[in-house]
Amino acid sequence: MRITEHVAWLNVNGLNPILVLAGGENILVDACLPGQFELLKAAIEAEGIPIEKLTRLVFTHQDMDHIGCVNELAAAVPGLKIYAHEGETPYLDGTKIPVKLAARLEKLDEMSEGDRAGVLKMKEGYEARKIRFEGALKDGEGFPGAAGFKIVHTPGHTPGHACVYVEGDRLLMTGDAMNLGAEGELLGPNPVYTKDMAQALDSLKKLADLKIETLICYHGGLFRGEFQPALKKILG
Numbered sequence: 001m002r003i004t005e006h007v008a009w010l011n012v013n014g015l016n017p018i019l020v021l022a023g024g025e026n027i028l029v030d031a032c033l034p035g036q037f038e039l040l041k042a043a044i045e046a047e048g049i050p051i052e053k054l055t056r057l058v059f060t061h062q063d064m065d066h067i068g069c070v071n072e073l074a075a076a077v078p079g080l081k082i083y084a085h086e087g088e089t090p091y092l093d094g095t096k097i098p099v100k101l102a103a104r105l106e107k108l109d110e111m112s113e114g115d116r117a118g119v120l121k122m123k124e125g126y127e128a129r130k131i132r133f134e135g136a137l138k139d140g141e142g143f144p145g146a147a148g149f150k151i152v153h154t155p156g157h158t159p160g161h162a163c164v165y166v167e168g169d170r171l172l173m174t175g176d177a178m179n180l181g182a183e184g185e186l187l188g189p190n191p192v193y194t195k196d197m198a199q200a201l202d203s204l205k206k207l208a209d210l211k212i213e214t215l216i217c218y219h220g221g222l223f224r225g226e227f228q229p230a231l232k233k234i235l236g
Ligand SMILES: [Zn+2]
Pocket: 063, 065, 066, 175, 176, 218, 219
């Protein structure tokens, strides 16, 4: 669904990637879970964009529910350029072990057979998705011609986590830096999945200076309230 002039909000089985369509660019932000490619493709094409017309793919961070369909996208879109924050790319290009995987590998000996199998499957999942990035973005970098597309480095959930800000549309896609609650209320990062909670909350302070009228949480979707008061509440 086109939610602002240049941004389409995609809902793929409860996950919420966005598509930024501006300045000749068709930029997808985040790529769902493994196995969801057909759903993701259908959601993109429902916006009138044939999948092969995507120009760039930007990840908010390294978790598998954000990068799952990267291989299918790269295969379907010749010349697709892929990006993440410079603090995140090493975890996805094979240089470093992804954060959640590393934490689980450390505890492998204490795990049940079933949990261990899950961790090994996760490891295989990352090994099968070594990403060739076009570039690593720094805080504030992006594609200005595409309605002022830029990333805002918001470390904490993972070291290179970034939100995407489309300045021209006053829209923020939060990645996992914030989530929507069951009542549609805006919540901070989920402590269960967040590596460094203090840092993650501190990162949110950066958003206080941005003009944000439309906010999409990757987990939860569109926030219908006013952003700045909701942010103040989270920061306490
Ligand atoms: Zn996530």
